[in-house]
Amino acid sequence: MNKILEKEHFSANVVRLEVEAPLIARSRRPGHFVIVIPDEKGERIPLTIADSNIERGSITLVIQAIGESTKKICSLEPGEYLHDVVGPLGQATKIANVGTVVCCGGGVGVAPLLPIIRAMKEAGNKVISVLAARTKDLIILEKQVAEYSDEVIIMTDDGSYGQKGLVTNGVEQVLMREPVGEVVTIGPAIMMKFVALLTKKYNVPTQCSLNTIMVDGTGMCGACRITVGGKVRFVCVDGPEFDAHQVDFDEMLMRLRAYN
Amino acid sequence: MCNLRDHTAMSSISPRDAEWRQELRDAMPAKERTAIPRAKMAMLDPEYRIHCNEEVNQGLSADQAHVEASRCLDCPDPQCVTGCPVNIDIPGFIKNIQRGDMAMAAAVLRNTSALPAVCGRVCPQERQCESKCIYNKMKKEPVAIGWLERFAADTERELAERPAPERLAPKGIKVAVAGSGPCSLSFAGDMAKRGYDVTVYEALHEIGGVLKYGIPEFRLPNSVVDAELDSLRDLGVKFVADTIVGKTLSYDDLMNEGYKAIFVASGAGLPRFMGIPGENFINILSSNEYLTRINLMHAGTPGFATPVPRGANVAVIGGGNTAMDSVRTALRMGAKKAMLVYRRSEEEMPARREEVLHAKEEGVEFMTLSNPVEYLADEKGHVRAMRVQRMELGEPDASGRRSPVPIEGAIDEIPVDVVIVSVGVSPNPLIPNSFNGLEVTKRGTIAVDEQLHASIPTIFAGGDIVRGGATVILAMGDGRHAAASMDQYLQSISE
Numbered sequence A: 001m002n003k004i005l006e007k008e009h010f011s012a013n014v015v016r017l018e019v020e021a022p023l024i025a026r027s028r029r030p031g032h033f034v035i036v037i038p039d040e041k042g043e044r045i046p047l048t049i050a051d052s053n054i055e056r057g058s059i060t061l062v063i064q065a066i067g068e069s070t071k072k073i074c075s076l077e078p079g080e081y082l083h084d085v086v087g088p089l090g091q092a093t094k095i096a097n098v099g100t101v102v103c104c105g106g107g108v109g110v111a112p113l114l115p116i117i118r119a120m121k122e123a124g125n126k127v128i129s130v131l132a133a134r135t136k137d138l139i140i141l142e143k144q145v146a147e148y149s150d151e152v153i154i155m156t157d158d159g160s161y162g163q164k165g166l167v168t169n170g171v172e173q174v175l176m177r178e179p180v181g182e183v184v185t186i187g188p189a190i191m192m193k194f195v196a197l198l199t200k201k202y203n204v205p206t207q208c209s210l211n212t213i214m215v216d217g218t219g220m221c222g223a224c225r226i227t228v229g230g231k232v233r234f235v236c237v238d239g240p241e242f243d244a245h246q247v248d249f250d251e252m253l254m255r256l257r258a259y260n
Numbered sequence B: 001m002c003n004l005r006d007h008t009a010m011s012s013i014s015p016r017d018a019e020w021r022q023e024l025r026d027a028m029p030a031k032e033r034t035a036i037p038r039a040k041m042a043m044l045d046p047e048y049r050i051h052c053n054e055e056v057n058q059g060l061s062a063d064q065a066h067v068e069a070s071r072c073l074d075c076p077d078p079q080c081v082t083g084c085p086v087n088i089d090i091p092g093f094i095k096n097i098q099r100g101d102m103a104m105a106a107a108v109l110r111n112t113s114a115l116p117a118v119c120g121r122v123c124p125q126e127r128q129c130e131s132k133c134i135y136n137k138m139k140k141e142p143v144a145i146g147w148l149e150r151f152a153a154d155t156e157r158e159l160a161e162r163p164a165p166e167r168l169a170p171k172g173i174k175v176a177v178a179g180s181g182p183c184s185l186s187f188a189g190d191m192a193k194r195g196y197d198v199t200v201y202e203a204l205h206e207i208g209g210v211l212k213y214g215i216p217e218f219r220l221p222n223s224v225v226d227a228e229l230d231s232l233r234d235l236g237v238k239f240v241a242d243t244i245v246g247k248t249l250s251y252d253d254l255m256n257e258g259y260k261a262i263f264v265a266s267g268a269g270l271p272r273f274m275g276i277p278g279e280n281f282i283n284i285l286s287s288n289e290y291l292t293r294i295n296l297m298h299a300g301t302p303g304f305a306t307p308v309p310r311g312a313n314v315a316v317i318g319g320g321n322t323a324m325d326s327v328r329t330a331l332r333m334g335a336k337k338a339m340l341v342y343r344r345s346e347e348e349m350p351a352r353r354e355e356v357l358h359a360k361e362e363g364v365e366f367m368t369l370s371n372p373v374e375y376l377a378d379e380k381g382h383v384r385a386m387r388v389q390r391m392e393l394g395e396p397d398a399s400g401r402r403s404p405v406p407i408e409g410a411i412d413e414i415p416v417d418v419v420i421v422s423v424g425v426s427p428n429p430l431i432p433n434s435f436n437g438l439e440v441t442k443r444g445t446i447a448v449d450e451q452l453h454a455s456i457p458t459i460f461a462g463g464d465i466v467r468g469g470a471t472v473i474l475a476m477g478d479g480r481h482a483a484a485s486m487d488q489y490l491q492s493i494s495e
Helices: A022-027 A068-074 A107-122 A142-147 A167-177 A189-201 A249-256 B019-027 B030-034 B062-071 B090-099 B102-112 B116-122 B145-158 B182-193 B222-234 B251-256 B287-296 B321-332 B353-361 B430-434 B472-494
Strands: A002-009 A014-020 A033-037 A045-053 A058-064 A084-089 A100-106 A126-133 A151-156 A182-186 A206-209 A225-228 A231-234 A241-243 B174-178 B197-201 B238-240 B259-264 B284-286 B313-317 B337-342 B365-368 B370-377 B383-396 B402-415 B418-421 B459-461
Touching: A014 A068, A014 A107, A022 A045, A022 A058, A022 A084, A033 A058, A045 A084, A045 A107, A058 A068, A058 A107, A100 A107, A100 A167, A107 A126, A107 A142, A107 A182, A126 A142, A126 A167, A142 A151, A151 A167, A167 A189, A182 A189, A189 A206, A189 A249, A225 A241, A225 A249, B019 B090, B030 B062, B062 B090, B062 B145, B090 B102, B090 B145, B102 B116, B102 B145, B116 B145, B116 B222, B116 B472, B174 B182, B182 B197, B182 B222, B182 B259, B182 B472, B222 B238, B251 B259, B259 B472, B284 B287, B287 B321, B287 B418, B313 B321, B313 B402, B321 B337, B321 B353, B321 B418, B337 B370, B370 B402, B383 B418, B459 B472
Parallel strands: A100 A126, A100 A182, A126 A151, A182 A206, B174 B197, B174 B259, B197 B238, B259 B459, B284 B418, B313 B337, B313 B418, B337 B365
Antiparallel strands: A002 A014, A014 A058, A033 A045, A033 A084, A045 A058, A206 A241, A225 A231, B370 B383, B383 B402
């Protein structure tokens, strides 16, 4: 049982939870995820760790209420408990100084992107962050992202904030304007697919972080399998980050609909 | 790989030369004993059992057990014991059943096995103890050792006063175990009896490993596993769920917490797929995933959130016990047609004979000498058919089994809604990858010497992470063996 210490609403459907998990707080690195079971009869769902606080013994999760389980998690209040939290799982993000890094996130994908932005900055990179959402209210963590970014570009589908357009429009502006060493993208699979197509055109190495269906999260079940560079890989143990240019996003998008 | 004989020959706690045993031997001539037919196990009716998850084998009655126990000749040099990977004193517990001392029967079992109620159900006795029984030489059916083991263990659970297991004084030395499957439990039991302070860490939210997520309720009820776990708790073993050794707790974390050695029995891990076209379509899943969703996560039980694919036509690929568990589970999940697709013939199937028989009784369709070569899907990516290559048996291969050869042009398209791939597992890379300097083999298993000692002095390993995929009882044998080795190691460094 893991206690909810703090809760903050980012928007109607997006919630930030600070959860007691001292061992995970101590051992996790940017890119790692946890498996959460909301209650006694709940399912196991993977959530990327957005932040941790070793002193408080806590990790931060940002959750969008989409299905039954995420709705349940978002409805929890401080003092209540998640039934199980296990991790940290997956491989940590590879952080290197490559000059300029573009970090682009869509929706709640910005939450797991934040620790990567911070690590990229600390590694000496020039960091340009592109945050995208449907509308102004769904842009999250802008202030925190700005703190570790040399530049922040905001994109909204409806033009209610920042520039009107998709995340790819924002990324392309940068690619056209200056040399970029690497792009990191986290968000909906369809968004990452189009970011990958764009950066391939510009020949810029691109890392994506995938969020597939999982059960155990430790390599045992194979529910998360995807094709990367023609080979079957398990997101839970081989990922969650992969070379976006090698990922078969169409297959992944199909597999995400397995239980819909 | 490892010779268990040397380590596990413990002196019997119920010796053969006891007066009562001599009396039992004298009470009935051998001829009379051997004339008694082997007991018949009561089973649930196939029609009934495929609509529920209740245990198929109902166990022997007390009368049946008494009669079956009297069949045992109490041989002076019992070969059955040599067939048991954990060297259970088989005549010792059977004769105690015969004289009605159930507490002693259970104590004899517990002396060498941490999980007798489990072994009595899932061990392949027909290839181990029972295959060595003297009755085979007389062309008679062997003593039903497995069923008697189950009887003794089940009866023990119902005894009002359970005898306290023998245990050495606490040594105050902490050891950690990674994983809580049969290998770990066997290790933990032995180490606790030797006086060590044992903590078992499990990555999943339930303790028991494959006994919980893998083996279905109809073959091994969870309540049986839980009772065995309670016995280990009585011995002082501590269990911690949701904790991944190598991830949640690093090697250094464990050493800083004062553990003097670590036993790694993290299991087989990665499911294998065949690498054929269409294998990633929706509703094609590994047996590990299928069984975990149902057994561990209770998919299909009202109120539980985890989903599982269902369909009228379910194909399971493979011929092992896991394939048999999967196909029989599919029937219970409502499949109209449950097919077992195996590339060799039934004779070569590695599954237990009993499981094959039960599956047939329940209406599983055996599609042998058949191998899927491609899957086809509908426009949404849901699998709708498999293309199956028909095979014939050719020359024997390296394993001594006649190898299947494709019959040219013999490919059939068979409609399927769900496919469960059960063609084996590879070692889980999680721990090998997270311990610096831990030597692994080319196959990805942890490299160990004959004492199950890994390349890092404080680490021992056993079970599927060393063997790459075996049975519950072999894993348990490793657990006992590793306990003896680690005990020796810890004594040597404290001197």
